[in-house]
Amino acid sequence: MGISRNEIKRIRFLQTNKGRAEYHQYLVEGPKLLDEALASKADIDVIYAVEGALSDRIKHEVVSQKELSQISGLKTPNAAVAVVNYKDPKWNGIQGDLTLVLDRINDPGNLGTLLRIADWYGMKQLICSPDSVSHLNAKVVQSSMGAIFRVPVFYRPIMEVCSEFREQQNGEVLLAHMDGESMFEIEAPKPALLVMGSESHGVDKDLLNHADFKRIHIPGNGGAESLNVAVSAGILSAQLMK
Amino acid sequence: MGISRNEIKRIRFLQTNKGRAEYHQYLVEGPKLLDEALASKADIDVIYAVEGALSDRIKHEVVSQKELSQISGLKTPNAAVAVVNYKDPKWNGIQGDLTLVLDRINDPGNLGTLLRIADWYGMKQLICSPDSVSHLNAKVVQSSMGAIFRVPVFYRPIMEVCSEFREQQNGEVLLAHMDGESMFEIEAPKPALLVMGSESHGVDKDLLNHADFKRIHIPGNGGAESLNVAVSAGILSAQLMK
Numbered sequence: 001m002g003i004s005r006n007e008i009k010r011i012r013f014l015q016t017n018k019g020r021a022e023y024h025q026y027l028v029e030g031p032k033l034l035d036e037a038l039a040s041k042a043d044i045d046v047i048y049a050v051e052g053a054l055s056d057r058i059k060h061e062v063v064s065q066k067e068l069s070q071i072s073g074l075k076t077p078n079a080a081v082a083v084v085n086y087k088d089p090k091w092n093g094i095q096g097d098l099t100l101v102l103d104r105i106n107d108p109g110n111l112g113t114l115l116r117i118a119d120w121y122g123m124k125q126l127i128c129s130p131d132s133v134s135h136l137n138a139k140v141v142q143s144s145m146g147a148i149f150r151v152p153v154f155y156r157p158i159m160e161v162c163s164e165f166r167e168q169q170n171g172e173v174l175l176a177h178m179d180g181e182s183m184f185e186i187e188a189p190k191p192a193l194l195v196m197g198s199e200s201h202g203v204d205k206d207l208l209n210h211a212d213f214k215r216i217h218i219p220g221n222g223g224a225e226s227l228n229v230a231v232s233a234g235i236l237s238a239q240l241m242k
Numbered sequence: 243m244g245i246s247r248n249e250i251k252r253i254r255f256l257q258t259n260k261g262r263a264e265y266h267q268y269l270v271e272g273p274k275l276l277d278e279a280l281a282s283k284a285d286i287d288v289i290y291a292v293e294g295a296l297s298d299r300i301k302h303e304v305v306s307q308k309e310l311s312q313i314s315g316l317k318t319p320n321a322a323v324a325v326v327n328y329k330d331p332k333w334n335g336i337q338g339d340l341t342l343v344l345d346r347i348n349d350p351g352n353l354g355t356l357l358r359i360a361d362w363y364g365m366k367q368l369i370c371s372p373d374s375v376s377h378l379n380a381k382v383v384q385s386s387m388g389a390i391f392r393v394p395v396f397y398r399p400i401m402e403v404c405s406e407f408r409e410q411q412n413g414e415v416l417l418a419h420m421d422g423e424s425m426f427e428i429e430a431p432k433p434a435l436l437v438m439g440s441e442s443h444g445v446d447k448d449l450l451n452h453a454d455f456k457r458i459h460i461p462g463n464g465g466a467e468s469l470n471v472a473v474s475a476g477i478l479s480a481q482l483m484k
Contacts, residue, residue, distance in 0.1 A: 040465075109351065113470045113473060116466050116468075119464045119466035120462040120464050120466040120468075120469050121463065122462070122463045123464070143470075145466070145467070146467075150464075184484060220362040220363055220364070222360075222362050222363050222364030222365070222392075223361050223389070224361035224362040224388070225387070225388075226358075226362075227358055227359060227362050228355045228359075228385075228476075230473055231359060231472055231473055233473075234469065234470075234473035234476050234477050238460060238477040239480070242426060
C-alpha cells in the first residue's frame, strides 16, 4: 500500500528523456489510456491509482490523491499512473504498404496524432528522424490515444532508411512538398514511404534533392500557406491507401 | 511610448472570453502571426512590441520586455502583442461548395487546425455550435496560423443551419460518423455541409436521427478507434473537394 519516497523520485525521473532511457520505462496516465494499454497487452510494471478508480481485477497499488499528484506529470492528475516497460522494437526493414516517415517532428501533440493515423491505416511501423521528439514523452502517449501501444516507432536516419527501401525493397519514396505532383495524379504505389517534414523546417534538402524520390502535394485553393503536418499526413495517407 | 497600468489591465482582460466580448477585440501574439494579420488587413487597434522586433514602417508602441510579459498570454512572450478589433460577420446563409460545421469542439488547438483546413480549401465560412470554444481564444488564433484573419466563423445552432441549408438551398448535409457510408462511395455533392462532432461527444443525436442527413465514414483497417477530429475533417474535405 502506498508508495515510497524513492519510488516517487524514480517515477518523476521517468517524466524525462533521460529517466525513460535509463530504465527503459515510461508512464501512462488516466484510466482510459490504461485500458488501452491493458487491451494491447503492454508490458505494465506497476499501476498506482487512487481508491476506487480501478476495478479490483486490475492489480494495482492504492495511493492517496496527494501521492498521485506527486507522481503525475499532468496539471490535473487523472486517477491512475502506470509504469510501463519499453523494449526497442527489432528492425527488419520496412513492412507493409505505406509507412509514415517523420523528419524532425518536435511537437508532441502532432507526433501523437500521427501515431493515431498510422494506427488507423494499420501501418506496421512509424519512422522518426533521430532528432524528433521522443514517442515516450507523456504528451505523445496521451495524444496517441493508445496507438503508442500498437505501432512500433523506430528512430533512424531518414536518408538511410529511404535509400535502403528504394534499393533493397524497390519501394517508392514520396516527399510531402508544396512543389510536388498532385496526390490525385500519383498512382498509389505499393509499397511506399511518405516523408513528412516538420512545420518549421519542411523536408530535409538532401532528401528533396534525391533524384529517385518523388514530391507529392495536396491541392488546395484557399489562402492558407500550409496545413497542419498531421492533417497533411492524414489526407495523403487516405489517398495513397485508397 | 510604453504602456499604462490601465491598458495592461485591459489587455489582460482581453485574454478572457468576457473581455473579448465586452470590447469586441482580441489579441494576436508574435511577429509572424502579426504579419499574417497585416497581410490579411485585419483591423488592428494597436501593436506593442519590444525594441527592434518590428520594422519602423509598422506603426507600433515600443514596450520593455517586462511590460510585454505583463500583457502576453504566452509563457514565453514573443516580441509583439497586437490588439485587433473584431466585428461579428454578417450571416447571409451558407456560401461556397463545402463548409465545415463543428459540433462542440472544445480543444482550441483542434479549432485552430480546423480553421487552417477551411482556409486551405477556400471555404467561405466555418460554423460552430454555440457551445464550442471561442475562435478568439489565444490558442485558437495561434494554431490557426493566420486562417483566423481569412475565414469568417459563425456560432449558430447546428440543427437550424443544417435544416435551412437543406430546405432553402437544396444542399447536402453530411455527418462524420463511424457507421457511415465510405467517403469513396459518396459522390461529392455540391454544395454540402460536413458536420464534425467533438472527440468526446461525437455528432449530436438529433442530427444523427435526421432522415435527410447522410453519414460519411473514412475507411481504415488498423487498430485505432478513431482519428483526431481535425485529421478526419481534412481527409473528408480533401475527398469531397476533389
